[in-house]
Amino acid sequence: MSGWSVIRLVAGREVRARAKSRGFLVSTAVSLAILAVIVVVASTLSGDDDRPSFDVGTVGERPAEVAAVAVDLAQGEADIDARPVGDESEAARLVEDGDLDAALVDDRVLVGDEPSDALTALFQAANREVALSTVLHEVGATPQQVRAAAPEPLATDAVTPDDDRDERRGIASVGTMLMYLQLITYGYWVASGIVEEKASRVVELLLAKTRARPLLAGKVLGIGLMGLAQMTLFVATALGLTLALGSIDLPPGTGAIAVGLIAWFVAGFALYACLFAMGGAVASRAEELQSTTGPITLAIAAAFFASFQAVEDPDGPLAFVTGLMPFTAPFVMPVRMATDAVAPWELALAAAILVATTALLVRVAARVYAGGVLFTRGRIKLRDALARAEA
Amino acid sequence: MLQLHDLTKRFGALVALDGVSMAVEPGHMHGFVGRNGSGKTTTMRIALGLLAADSGTVLWRGAPPADDDRRRLGYMPEERGLYPRMSARAQVTYFGRLSGMAPADAAAAAAHRLDELGLGDRADDPVEKLSLGNQQRAQLAAALVQGPELLVLDEPFSGLDPVGVDVLAGVLRAEADRGAAVVFSSHQLELVERLCDEVTIIDDGRVVAGGPIARLRAERARPAVRVELEGGWTQWAAPLTAAGVAEAVRPEGAGIVVELADPARDQDVLDTARAAGRVVRFEHLVPSLTDLFREVVQARPDVPAPKEEVPA
Numbered sequence: 001m002s003g004w005s006v007i008r009l010v011a012g013r014e015v016r017a018r019a020k021s022r023g024f025l026v027s028t029a030v031s032l033a034i035l036a037v038i039v040v041v042a043s044t045l046s047g048d049d050d051r052p053s054f055d056v057g058t059v060g061e062r063p064a065e066v067a068a069v070a071v072d073l074a075q076g077e078a079d080i081d082a083r084p085v086g087d088e089s090e091a092a093r094l095v096e097d098g099d100l101d102a103a104l105v106d107d108r109v110l111v112g113d114e115p116s117d118a119l120t121a122l123f124q125a126a127n128r129e130v131a132l133s134t135v136l137h138e139v140g141a142t143p144q145q146v147r148a149a150a151p152e153p154l155a156t157d158a159v160t161p162d163d164d165r166d167e168r169r170g171i172a173s174v175g176t177m178l179m180y181l182q183l184i185t186y187g188y189w190v191a192s193g194i195v196e197e198k199a200s201r202v203v204e205l206l207l208a209k210t211r212a213r214p215l216l217a218g219k220v221l222g223i224g225l226m227g228l229a230q231m232t233l234f235v236a237t238a239l240g241l242t243l244a245l246g247s248i249d250l251p252p253g254t255g256a257i258a259v260g261l262i263a264w265f266v267a268g269f270a271l272y273a274c275l276f277a278m279g280g281a282v283a284s285r286a287e288e289l290q291s292t293t294g295p296i297t298l299a300i301a302a303a304f305f306a307s308f309q310a311v312e313d314p315d316g317p318l319a320f321v322t323g324l325m326p327f328t329a330p331f332v333m334p335v336r337m338a339t340d341a342v343a344p345w346e347l348a349l350a351a352a353i354l355v356a357t358t359a360l361l362v363r364v365a366a367r368v369y370a371g372g373v374l375f376t377r378g379r380i381k382l383r384d385a386l387a388r389a390e391a
Numbered sequence: 392m393l394q395l396h397d398l399t400k401r402f403g404a405l406v407a408l409d410g411v412s413m414a415v416e417p418g419h420m421h422g423f424v425g426r427n428g429s430g431k432t433t434t435m436r437i438a439l440g441l442l443a444a445d446s447g448t449v450l451w452r453g454a455p456p457a458d459d460d461r462r463r464l465g466y467m468p469e470e471r472g473l474y475p476r477m478s479a480r481a482q483v484t485y486f487g488r489l490s491g492m493a494p495a496d497a498a499a500a501a502a503h504r505l506d507e508l509g510l511g512d513r514a515d516d517p518v519e520k521l522s523l524g525n526q527q528r529a530q531l532a533a534a535l536v537q538g539p540e541l542l543v544l545d546e547p548f549s550g551l552d553p554v555g556v557d558v559l560a561g562v563l564r565a566e567a568d569r570g571a572a573v574v575f576s577s578h579q580l581e582l583v584e585r586l587c588d589e590v591t592i593i594d595d596g597r598v599v600a601g602g603p604i605a606r607l608r609a610e611r612a613r614p615a616v617r618v619e620l621e622g623g624w625t626q627w628a629a630p631l632t633a634a635g636v637a638e639a640v641r642p643e644g645a646g647i648v649v650e651l652a653d654p655a656r657d658q659d660v661l662d663t664a665r666a667a668g669r670v671v672r673f674e675h676l677v678p679s680l681t682d683l684f685r686e687v688v689q690a691r692p693d694v695p696a697p698k699e700e701v702p703a
Contacts, residue, residue, distance in 0.1 A: 009488050017477065201472025205533065208439045208466040209489045211458065374441060 010218025053079035063104035070126035164251035172338035186227035187276040194280030212370035268330025274361035281372030307331035314341035326357040398447035422583035425593035465539030475519035479529040490537035504532040544575035584680040619646030619672035627667030
């Protein structure tokens with residue numbers, strides 16, 4: 001049996017054990033619910049700001065025609081809901097009660113206390129268009145000529161610089177927040193999984209069958225896959241729900257941001273999982289994990305904070321440096337990638353540094369693991385664990 | 392099968408092993424005895440590759456064990472351990488898979504072993520819900536699942552009730568008969584004597600005696616006779632030491648045990664006894680493993696021998 005099949009076996013056990021645990025299922029469900037609520041609330045709030053909507057009543061045939069044209073003209077700018085009402089007195093009552101924003105009766109517009117200039121202007125334009133097309137019909141103009149007389153409204157073009165960049169930056173910074181939570185949660189799982197095997201002494205049986213390195217690799221891989229699946233689920237849910245609700249426009253490139261985020265999560269997890277593995281291997285009981293993994297959690301928090309400056313100034317020298325450093329790169333690079341602030345060579349270099357650091361840490365972690373997991377009488381010093389390791 | 396040669400191991404200032412050698416053969420049961428802290432667990436861990444020796448060699452079939460060899464062993468550590476929340480069946484199957492068995496084979500072997508050990512109907516319960524005795528059975532099933540060539544058990548009998556001892560003894564015997572090399576440590580010397588044909592006695596990290604129990608008896612134990620006179624009179628034996636017939640004389644029960652200076656002089660003892668009174672019992676003593684153990688370990692008289700029937 002090769003090392004790889006041991007890794008697969010161990011990873012498979014991790015995935016099954018976690019997937020069955022109620023804690024995992026509940027926390028996933030709760031996180032998804034929170035995420036959904038956030039997206040829905042954000043969509044509703046931004047839906048209010050974006051476009052005005054009006055309820056309009058019409059009395060008679062021509063006002064209905066004018067209202068229909070106004071709906072067309074308002075396309076993209078305002079939502080107009082037009083419906084016929086019985087007669088003028090009913091229309092007046094509905095406007096007075098505030099059930100309607102305005103009513104069209106013959107050649108008049110009934111409005112309330114605070115008439116909307118935009119709506120009134122729309123009605124005037126619609127009225128002219130209806131009148132014009134009636135005249136054109138009467139003089140025998142072709143349908144093409146009629147259409148030409150009522151051109152598309154002029155398009156508006158904002159001359160503010162690259163608006164999307166800010167939005168993409170926002171999405172990336174939400175993403176790093178998610179990354180922060182996932183790294184801490186799943187990293188801690190690695191540490192607690194190791195200490196669980198240590199405390200239950202099952203690790204001695206495992207190590208009699210196989211070596212420390214595939215055992216550790218399988219554990220990290222299994223837990224990492226769970227973290228990856230959960231992270232992907234969260235990202236997909238957030239993006240899918242936003243698209244489905246339709247009131248927030250995702251900037252182009254959002255998909256690429258999500259993919260980049262997940263890729264950096266994988267790399268960051270591999271790196272930090274090695275540290276967490278050491279934290280687990282030197283503890284003898286779950287109670288000691290707090291102190292042995294505390295510095296790692298702190299390091300992740302620091303790296304997360306380091307990404308804030310990258311959000312502020314993705315092109316600055318600090319963002320450049322922290323983007324290359326292995327412990328901050330997973331947080332900083334997704335932001336820089338989202339804002340197009342990073343050259344391909346920088347990405348390649350950052351990835352290479354991260355992979356090299358991880359490769360080194362895997363060796364150290366495997367040694368600490370091998371030396372630490374059989375030492376069950378209390379906490380062992382990192383140096384002693386290294387010294388006890390077989391090879 | 393398994394040969395340990397001149398193993399040494401230090402933990403800081405503590406010398407745990409100081410030149411331990413032993414050999415375990417296929418089809419044999421090998422007892423490994425010694426006081427607490429004498430180096431039994433360390434020796435086993437080194438044999439299994441869990442610890443590295445400072446010097447010395449571990450050979451399986453004449454060569455250092457490769458990774459695949461390690462999967463052909465069954466191990467039961469002194470500190471029992473399984474995944475608490477996993478069912479007995481799932482983990483025994485898992486250890487079968489780690490031993491290189493195909494999924495279906497591992498599942499079938501796990502079911503077979505659990506049934507054999509009487510755990511069949513509790514096999515799907517999480518291990519933490521099982522009684523201690525049943526946890527021990529699950530542990531044994533995990534060690535046995537792939538039909539190991541070498542079975543290493545650290546204090547397998549500790550904590551078992553007499554019925555459990557018999558079941559385990561039967562299972563180990565069957566494994567040895569199948570051709571496995573079985574080595575286990577125990578403080579229960581009478582059990583070791585009953586089950587094993589070979590023994591290694593370790594003290595302070597050194598092997599103080601080792602080999603077939605019968606040979607050790609012949610070699611190591613001083614010849615002795617037990618004599619009992621009518622009325623329980625014992626004063627007659629006192630001059631035997633001075634006369635150079637006995638090394639030592641001690642009362643035991645209603646009679647007296649005479650350790651002979653020379654095996655040929657047993658008849659002199661009998662003559663002396665007959666002169667003193669009516670001899671109701673005269674027998675040659677076959678030294679028990681406990682006697683052997685006392686003799687080799689009590690080089691340091693301050694050290695008490697291990698208790699025989701009380702599990703550690």
